[in-house]
Amino acid sequence: MIGEEDYDHLYKLVLVGDATVGKTHILSRYIKGTLPKAPTATIGVEFATRTVSLDAGCAVKAQIWDTAGQERYRAITSAHYRRAVGALLVYDITKPATFKSCQRWMEELRSNAEPDIVIMLVGNKVDLAEKNPGDRQVDFDAAADFASQQGLLFEEASAVTGANIKLCFDKLLKEIYNTTQHRRDREDDPTNNFQLQGRSSQTECAC
Amino acid sequence: MASERTVSRAIFRLPWDDCGMGDSEKVHTAQEEEASTAEFARQCARTWPDLLCRGKPQEVAGITETVAVNEADAHTIKVDVLRTRGAHPAFSAPEMRERLQELLTEFCIAEGVRYMQGLHEVAAVFAYIEAAGGGFHSGKPQCPTTLECFQMFTQNFMPCFCDGEGFVILHITLLFFRQLLLYHLPHLHNQLEEAGVAPVVYATPWFITLFAYKTPLQVLLRLWHRYIRRGDPTFVPFLAVAVMELEKQAFLDAEEDDLNFAVDRTTITSVEKLQDVWTAAESLHAKTPKSFSFRMSRIIAQVREQLRKKGSGHPWADSVLARAEQERRLVVLAREVLAQFVRASDPALLDSVQAVPSGQLPSLRLLLLDVRPRAAYEAEHLPHALHFHPPSLQRLAQVSAGMNRPRAERLAAALSNAITEVGGLVGARKEAPEVKAADSSSDIGETAALGAEVFQELQAAASEAWGEGWISESESAHLAVLGGEADWDSSQLCKTDGGGVVAALFEALTGQVSLPRVSVVLGGAAALQREAEKRGVKLESSSAGSPWKSESAGYPGNVRGMLSGAFKSLRQRAQQAQQGIAQQIQPKSPDAT
Numbered sequence: 001m002i003g004e005e006d007y008d009h010l011y012k013l014v015l016v017g018d019a020t021v022g023k024t025h026i027l028s029r030y031i032k033g034t035l036p037k038a039p040t041a042t043i044g045v046e047f048a049t050r051t052v053s054l055d056a057g058c059a060v061k062a063q064i065w066d067t068a069g070q071e072r073y074r075a076i077t078s079a080h081y082r083r084a085v086g087a088l089l090v091y092d093i094t095k096p097a098t099f100k101s102c103q104r105w106m107e108e109l110r111s112n113a114e115p116d117i118v119i120m121l122v123g124n125k126v127d128l129a130e131k132n133p134g135d136r137q138v139d140f141d142a143a144a145d146f147a148s149q150q151g152l153l154f155e156e157a158s159a160v161t162g163a164n165i166k167l168c169f170d171k172l173l174k175e176i177y178n179t180t181q182h183r184r185d186r187e188d189d190p191t192n193n194f195q196l197q198g199r200s201s202q203t204e205c206a207c
Numbered sequence: 208m209a210s211e212r213t214v215s216r217a218i219f220r221l222p223w224d225d226c227g228m229g230d231s232e233k234v235h236t237a238q239e240e241e242a243s244t245a246e247f248a249r250q251c252a253r254t255w256p257d258l259l260c261r262g263k264p265q266e267v268a269g270i271t272e273t274v275a276v277n278e279a280d281a282h283t284i285k286v287d288v289l290r291t292r293g294a295h296p297a298f299s300a301p302e303m304r305e306r307l308q309e310l311l312t313e314f315c316i317a318e319g320v321r322y323m324q325g326l327h328e329v330a331a332v333f334a335y336i337e338a339a340g341g342g343f344h345s346g347k348p349q350c351p352t353t354l355e356c357f358q359m360f361t362q363n364f365m366p367c368f369c370d371g372e373g374f375v376i377l378h379i380t381l382l383f384f385r386q387l388l389l390y391h392l393p394h395l396h397n398q399l400e401e402a403g404v405a406p407v408v409y410a411t412p413w414f415i416t417l418f419a420y421k422t423p424l425q426v427l428l429r430l431w432h433r434y435i436r437r438g439d440p441t442f443v444p445f446l447a448v449a450v451m452e453l454e455k456q457a458f459l460d461a462e463e464d465d466l467n468f469a470v471d472r473t474t475i476t477s478v479e480k481l482q483d484v485w486t487a488a489e490s491l492h493a494k495t496p497k498s499f500s501f502r503m504s505r506i507i508a509q510v511r512e513q514l515r516k517k518g519s520g521h522p523w524a525d526s527v528l529a530r531a532e533q534e535r536r537l538v539v540l541a542r543e544v545l546a547q548f549v550r551a552s553d554p555a556l557l558d559s560v561q562a563v564p565s566g567q568l569p570s571l572r573l574l575l576l577d578v579r580p581r582a583a584y585e586a587e588h589l590p591h592a593l594h595f596h597p598p599s600l601q602r603l604a605q606v607s608a609g610m611n612r613p614r615a616e617r618l619a620a621a622l623s624n625a626i627t628e629v630g631g632l633v634g635a636r637k638e639a640p641e642v643k644a645a646d647s648s649s650d651i652g653e654t655a656a657l658g659a660e661v662f663q664e665l666q667a668a669a670s671e672a673w674g675e676g677w678i679s680e681s682e683s684a685h686l687a688v689l690g691g692e693a694d695w696d697s698s699q700l701c702k703t704d705g706g707g708v709v710a711a712l713f714e715a716l717t718g719q720v721s722l723p724r725v726s727v728v729l730g731g732a733a734a735l736q737r738e739a740e741k742r743g744v745k746l747e748s749s750s751a752g753s754p755w756k757s758e759s760a761g762y763p764g765n766v767r768g769m770l771s772g773a774f775k776s777l778r779q780r781a782q783q784a785q786q787g788i789a790q791q792i793q794p795k796s797p798d799a800t
Contacts, residue, residue, distance in 0.1 A: 043325045076374060
């Protein structure tokens, strides 16, 4: 892993989705490689960061905002989306209602975050369906269709086994990088505010 | 079961009453800590029922049609119970989990509310105390049940939990918190604001769970015990600012990108830290105009009343919030200004203008800055008020009014974003001004230069009138800005573009110079005149043409001279008025401790 302070771009990501779909578990798995020792319901927002290097040779620091999922909190959580350039929109493949909510979550993201926010749809808890196929209540294909219609990235994953978790973040970060890179090229504007204060050595990307 | 002996002990006085509930005790091992927490919980079980019932009868919840919680809520409760204080051994016991689930379900039914995450953290405390103490006990014949204690606590001490669906009270509480932070720690406030670190992000869990979220149980029990004993829900913002104050250096040192993380990590981690936080909060409380708590408690009481009557979807909520949004400035009530003024001249008269709802009016060195045009000042003013209306200030106000007030606007926009989605509150909020991407940088530069110029002039004038150290930390002076007709609209909102200078001066002093303890007199000179008339205090007029700098020269003598003739009749009027005033301003606030 790269040193925390050695990065070229800082991306703000938000983790959203209904309560109990496993957002905090996904974050913990990604950041620490383990599940939380004493899981708690997230009130307000929790933060974590991880710096990763992309294939392109750039180091990006992901600043991840893990938000409360309960519907009642939406009035507050929308304040957390400001300046977010990426989102993991999580549902539970064993709970159709959590998938149904994705439409609303997506709309909230698009209206409160950066307009061309990159969203990765994540169907969590595949481990349950692997153990007992009857538990699956949301078809892979249905979710994939929804994602492609809405222009979302999509993966199924399991925070419990760790399957696809890193992949979800990697794909999301890469896509954000491509989007913002494209934007940078297009606008040819070095002060483009999509690049949130890339700091440290201020080295130019090797890419 | 509590023995009779312990119960009677609780009625009179407990040994830990005077020693901070054993806060100083040192615990070493996890087992010892758990034993000490359980012992403390037993003490809470004996004392809380009476403390919670004190003063206020339990409010009767409105008519509720809920007979069961809905399926989604039931599921969330079930999952939340499993993840409540997972690190604490008591909460892994199946009977504790069962009880917690029952308590939460019963609470939602009894209160007729939907389950809200965070409530489980609050309920956990009551379930724990119940288990440790074998139930709650009271010296009175009818002891409330655990559920009733839990309900009374949320009703009387957790204003943000009686918030309906709209989070109106939470937003108002956050606004008051922000005012207080700006008042005492302007540097920190401004740094957080510039980094986009909003109170709604980091302070929401503090207010929604009353610090239950992430505070170790042994600390939380002691915190709540002190808080319940103190009996004043408006103390919570002081605790929150105290928490911030203790971590101030870490925040100021943090990189901008990491500031959100740094603030979010802030909690009261140990009993020792609790002591520090509490002491700091009390000190802040003593250094804050009483108007702050008074207004906060009054506004929250009004909002709760409206919520009960109309529900949060009613348009009134929108206007309350729109109004609250504009109250970025900590205001002092005219009657508190007058009371401090009388205190400085003849403390014996203080009772006649007591501004406080109850308890003691803190003695503040209140410096009154009269920023009205000279003619208005000369017609009538408080004798020791310093007149300040230089051309630079007028220019500053003009430029600020025209340039979109970036800082205030940004805050308003951030808040609007948060509020936009509130059920029933959409509409007007949607039209809230968006932050303009690029303010004219020349305007910003001009404002900064003008702000500096204004401050220099103020510094010179104030030093001459109030002494060189008027601004120093050790003097702890409070600067109250008094505006006039151009500053206040008919609904007592401070105008930012009506030709007044209050808003621009406040912004320059707090935002640009980060001057602490700056407030605005609510309603301005008109309110002060009304108060003075009501209390029989005569305002002074000065001959036209006298330079404002010299007017304040002899202020103590001036005050005495002005008042001496009026003292006799004032005393009589004061005595007559006192009872009436006391009734008028003694609110339902449980401020007395």
